[in-house]
Amino acid sequence: MGIKGLTKLLADNAPKAMKEQKFESYFGRKIAIDASMSIYQFLIVVGRSGTEMLTNEAGEVTSHLQGMFTRTIRLLEAGIKPVYVFDGQPPDLKKQELAKRYSKRADATEDLQQAMEAGNKEDIEKFSKRTVKVTKQHNEDCKRLLRLMGVPVIEAPSEAEAQCAALCKSRKVYAVASEDMDSLTFGAPRFLRHLMDPSSRKVPVMEFEVSKVLEELNLTMDQFIDLCILSGCDYCDSIRGIGGQTALKLIRQHGSIEHILQNINKERYSIPDDWPYQEARRLFQEPLVCTDDEQLEMKWSAPDDEGLITFLVNENGFNSDRVTKAIEKIKAAKNKSSQGRLESFFKPVGNTSMPIKRKAYWLP
DNA sequence: ACTCTAACAGCAGACGGG
DNA sequence: GCCCGTCC
């Protein structure tokens, strides 16, 4: 997932488009988060030693619940209003990429088998992480948890990242938080990295504005998308020998992939057969997203005490005291932030004289 | 020398007690 | 502060 080398490319070529921010500065902000990505990380790291993970009495994994629960509380305590966006159907173009990942996972499963037979602890640790897969059940578990916590959940028709970007474009959220740079390629006006890191590591939150990225690179959004495709994305191969630097040079020189293909030395660079860069471009320009206001309604409500205890304590073996205290934390955070910043920053956007077009990436 | 790419290794949560 | 075990 993501765009190869885009972080470094922007750090080198558009440093002013990114600025360090304090975690605290997002008090009262609505932030969209790709849920599946988070769940994946929790499954890899929370409570894992070797192939062991946190489980309930039935032996079902609960690491994702533990991770989602504590992280979400941390966000709420910071006064952040998170909305979690879940993946829907991946686009067809992504399927070859997914197939690649699947075969890697199969390889890792074999490696794990061998490591277990050989009793090699380090290898068991390493390979078992690579076999992790987010299932439908994990997603449903987390949706249930979040709803019980009073945190809104959105189910994207396709890519969660694209839906997050759309929420931000339509001003329903302040920013998208992700570790995945293709949020920018999907045109998220404001994009945060390392929002979750600052506690464990000492990495500052890094904030990107897509309008500044375009300004500094001196590219249109469509050209930026072409740059990302050339750099390497999930939807199609890139051209061997062309990375971020060269791609940027070529886009600046020729303006689009079409014109690059007309001018490039094809002895030197081999273009992939049947290269679907146009379809990839379209997925970034006009991804399948939900725009129906009713389905996108977001409410941050009080936690359901009883529901949480039933789900976490009774069904999943969480410590009763811990859960009770955590519920109190949620309530306290809610009281503190309910009075927070709001109207003055979320001014009405109803400017009907300006048509809402795909290319409007401005921010107030 | 310099630039860039590919290939590979190592890392990923949150919390609290000592 | 850090280190390290625990969370389920």
Added chain:
DNA sequence: ACTTGCTGTTAGAG
């Protein structure tokens, strides 16, 4: 029906 990605580092091609 299918899921790692990122940020170093280093070696080597052009």
